[in-house]
Amino acid sequence: MEKLTKLLPDHVLNNLPSAICNPHLEFTEDVESLPCFNGLTGDLLFKSSTPGARRISRQKLRAVVAEGLGIEWGKKLSQLSSTDQTIQLKFEDGQTCNVDYVLGADGASSTVRELLLGPETSQPALSGFMFATGIVRYGDTTKTNVITKAHPVAAIMMGTGVVGACGGGVSTILARLPSVIGDG
């Protein structure tokens, strides 16, 4: 956060709290921790202390960091070339533009990476692990309370064989900027 404070413009810094998933919480030591349960028995294995951490919504964060930027959504990059003076970008809709710098932040299947390295070298490897996500609004106090009872911010359940975790926090900030260019 110290580095972010130096790097971010004031209006983004001031609006960051609006990206917090649940800004109404009282952030006690227990709230600022990440519990990990045994996924088979439900027993608490450990609590990882995360002082000062805030879980943020990518959607809300995107709105915060996008303020004042001229973003064109839904563009698909098709070519990237350079001269001594400029980088030339061509998009699938036929539009071209000349820019000074390109920051390819367009995710695991990056188009910028493919254009820099070719389709074979840039091809990501399959891990054998599936990743499923669901965004749910139960519309039901009892059901939602069952979820939040595990922990008011987030909880992890681990089974055998693999140590894993769901991400969040600061890493999310960098992971979502890709939308500025690429497949957003």
Add this chain to the structure above:
Amino acid sequence: MADGILVMYVDNPTDTSTWTTFWVKIWKGASVNLQGEEAIRYIKDNNSGLCEPIKSAIDWTPDGSPCNIDEMKYWVPVPWENHSGRVTLVGDAAHPMLPCMPPGH
């Protein structure tokens, strides 16, 4: 395997029926790439062996909820043409990794 649940959006802080939550489930197995209703059906049909509350979090997923299943991918970085330092990659574009890799946590 690892799973997680978290609170995503809070409309009315005193009424949890207005809250949106999020679940995530990670497992090793056959390659699956499904979205929406098909993903919800698949995840509910393969929801045995999990403890509460993650089991119910998934079982109660209403139709129409945004749901996605895909295989996680990784890429080991190699040097890329940076056009005299004017083009570079960041984040998952530069180093897509898995949550189970040490830097992924």
